[in-house]
Amino acid sequence: MDFLDHSLDDSHRAIRDSARRFARQSIAPHVEEWEEAELFPCELYQAAAAAGVLAVGFPEEVGGGGGGMLHMMMIIEGLLEGGSSGVVAGLGSLGIALPAIVQAGDRAQIDQFVRPTLLGERIAALAVTEAGTGSDVAGIRTRARRDGGDYLIDGDKMFITSGARADFVTVLARTGEEHGKHHNLSFFVVERGMPGFSVSRSLRKTGWRASDTAALSFEGVRVPAANRIGEEGGAFLTLMRNFATERLMLAAFGHATARIALADARSWAEERHAFGKKLSAMPVIRHKLASMATRVTAATTLNYAVAGCIDAGESCVSEVAMAKNLSAETAVSVCYDAVQILGGMGYMRETRVERLSRDARLLPIGGGTTEIMNEIIIKMGT
Ligand SMILES: Cc1cc2nc3c(=O)[nH]c(=O)nc-3n(C[C@H](O)[C@H](O)[C@H](O)COP(=O)(O)OP(=O)(O)OC[C@H]3O[C@@H](n4cnc5c(N)ncnc54)[C@H](O)[C@@H]3O)c2cc1C
Missing domain, CATH: 1.20.140.10 (Butyryl-CoA Dehydrogenase, subunit A, domain 3)
Structure with missing residues (x-):
């Protein structure tokens, strides 16, 4: 046995084999074309779900495939054999967009956003970074103001993986007056088609070319309070x-x-x-x-x-x-x-x-x- 494989059990190896098979059959033959086009077809999400490689690491109670960190690593190892980090990053944007909803969301949010995404039917992105700040997360300027039963979101987001094609985006916004404070941050789900939410531009990159990376704009986007994830200020x-x-x-x-x-x-x-x-x-x-x-x-x-x-x-x-x-x-x-x-x-x-x-x-x-x-x-x- 390979020295490194001693840390793995049969379940890890089986998952890596599935991901490898999927990568060889459904990614590798198209990589040149997708890298050139700087995009891969959206149908790949459903194909990945059908092959059992999209939902690994998410609990079965929310529609996931179960498994832990090491299983998720096996998915990445297997999928990268398709030859494109961009494809793996694009398929994997749910891996950063959904956990906040799984951990802090209610049943309705899990049914509306998590389950269909794990089936490859919806595409999700996480929007934290802004043009003005990345490392200094608490310094974000995107703001959500309460307005009756809704919030109004204003701001911009930058470098968002799957941002242009996402059906919904998990957005980090400031809900308090004080700037730079950790307890003023909240998550919201902003859905494609909500007035005021738009893709400012698709960004061209050195690498990860087959993934969609976008700058997003929020201008007075009215988001129902039901789309806030967890407590206000608890993000x-x-x-x-x-x-x-x-x-x-x-x-x-x-x-x-x-x-x-x-x-x-x-x-x-x-x-x-x-x-x-x-x-x-x-x-x-x-x-x-x-x-x-x-x-x-x-x-x-x-x-x-x-x-x-x-x-x-x-x-x-x-x-x-x-x-x-x-x-x-x-x-x-x-x-x-x-x-x-x-x-x-x-x-x-x-x-x-x-x-x-x-x-x-x-x-x-x-x-x-x-x-x-x-x-x-x-x-x-x-
Ligand atoms: C292809 C791609 C995909 C991405 N996808 C997403 C996504 O899906 N969602 C999302 O929200 N974000 C995404 N990002 C953003 C990414 O996480 C940020 O680019 C990253 O966190 C760095 O932030 P920044 O670019 O603003 O750099 P900055 O924070 O401006 O940093 C610039 C430089 O200053 C250094 N620096 C900053 N602070 C310190 C410090 N205290 N001490 C020492 N050095 C410091 C940094 O290390 C860096 O070298 C993506 C980025 C790329 C390029």
């Missing part, structure tokens, strides 16, 4: 709890991306000859491959350990931040080395490592930057 704790899942999943993007880049570099080094011998026979290349493999193993081992610890009921705040940083750094550096081993071909759009190297660059930024993760690690006293 911050939910948000922080869910950041852990998002960050650990991005860590999984990191180790899985690096693992694929390593495999491609290794195959290339076996095939390619220079100065009368295989690249894989040259000490410099061999040592580079050994170092890449070591980094991949270290990042994956930490990710599995942290996921297992959370599944056992621990919060692991500091370790999640460490896992995200190590995996992001591993993905960027291993992809860099993979491009170097492929030489000129590594810089061509027709090779997978070219795309992986662009996709990897998002990982030290998205879901909380490396610098913010380091602040968490230090603050937690580790």
Whole structure:
């Protein structure tokens, strides 16, 4: 058995196999086309749900497939074998949009928003970041003011995955007067078609190209109080709890991306000859491959350990931040080395490592930057 697989049981391996099968059949053959179009078809959500790979990690009581963090990591590993982080990020936007509703929402909200999304019938996005603030979450300016039985929402959101195609968006807004205060933050579900809610523009990116990323605008959007999730002013704790899942999943993007880049570099080094011998026979290349493999193993081992610890009921705040940083750094550096081993071909759009190297660059930024993760690690006293 693979060394890394010792942390897994049959249920983890079975889920990863399902995700792999789905990725090979339904993603890989179309990746070039979707990356070029900077979009994948919406039908893929339902196909992913039918294959049992969309709802993993959500409780069965709300229509989910059950399982924990390590099962969710297996989904990411399997789906990334389709060759596009953008597709996996787009399919996965429900993974950041729904948890607030699952944890703090009422039965009606779960029936209206969570269940159909887990079936692939609706598309969900999470809108926290704004053009003026990302890392400093409490500094958001989008505001929700009470108006009778409704709220009026005004503001803008930036970099929202699945933002242009979402049927609804879980929006973080300020509900108190004081700016920069954690207890003034609330979540609302804003639905497509609500007057005043619009997509300002679709954003073009370095990587994750097949995913839809959008800037959103809210101008006096009237949202019924029934669309507020949980208590007014109670969003911050939910948000922080869910950041852990998002960050650990991005860590999984990191180790899985690096693992694929390593495999491609290794195959290339076996095939390619220079100065009368295989690249894989040259000490410099061999040592580079050994170092890449070591980094991949270290990042994956930490990710599995942290996921297992959370599944056992621990919060692991500091370790999640460490896992995200190590995996992001591993993905960027291993992809860099993979491009170097492929030489000129590594810089061509027709090779997978070219795309992986662009996709990897998002990982030290998205879901909380490396610098913010380091602040968490230090603050937690580790
Ligand atoms: C492709 C993509 C998809 C995304 N999807 C979503 C989504 O679906 N929903 C959503 O809400 N957001 C999304 N984001 C936003 C993402 O989470 C933010 O970009 C990220 O949190 C960083 O925020 P920022 O871009 O505003 O950078 P800033 O917060 O402006 O940071 C800029 C730089 O300053 C540094 N910095 C900031 N504060 C400190 C500090 N205290 N100490 C040291 N350094 C600091 C940062 O580390 C960074 O290097 C997405 C972003 C991208 C690029």
